[in-house]
Amino acid sequence: MLARLSQFLEARTSGSRCTIDGQPFSLPTAAAKLRRYGVLKIRQLLDPGLISAVGAAARDQYEERDARVAAGECLSPPQRQSHLRRTLALHGITTGGRPATEALDCQAIRALAGSHLGGLPRLDPNTYVRALVPGPQIQALPFHQDQSILQTPLLNVWIPLAECGVDAPGLEVVVTDKRDLLAMAGPPDHEVPVERVRIDERLVVETFGPAALWRPSLRPGDALVFAGTTVHRSHVTPAMTKPRLSVEMRLVPS
């Protein structure tokens, strides 16, 4: 199946500038690296113009929701949670008359997810835009594994909508070939799922060693793709002053 997908993809991506480690994207290489390291940085996967349009549509939605809250509108508990955590459902965003989920859908990622998950992938509803705004209210996420929340193998396609990792918050990921789920340290009844599955930083460093922690910088159009078992968290330093919007698309087996 991989060979057929690979041929198809070469036909579809010929002329595209999408690269991995400086080499043109190839499905077998991407699949092998993902298997080996649990995470993959893909450069220029998507058109920066599209990324900027999705960012503008998301900012409009944040503004509109913030205005409704400021005007005293009462939100439902899930809406309130999403407002506090600064997330938006990607399914609710459109750009150029198209749903953002469709606009960001790309063949290279579908093929990679198909090979990683062993079947046709589908987009899980837990697919969001997230805003991290440096300052006391920043909604940074602790170390966790997405699979502990979703309880299914998955591929997270993480797409920053602005430059990130240096002046704006990025992501910190563990690079490893280990795929075990680690012990969780959060209160099991916490209302925020990621807080229930948080992993102690000390456990992460003891298990993988400090050299396994990677904090890539990314530009609009780039993506970080990682497995549901890959340990990761928001990467924020005191020097970061710029806000960051990002999309997290979760592909699961259909």
Ligand SMILES: O=C(O)CCC(=O)C(=O)O
């Ligand atoms: O965007 C972030 O800072 C965290 C995202 C994350 O943890 C996730 O996509 O699972």
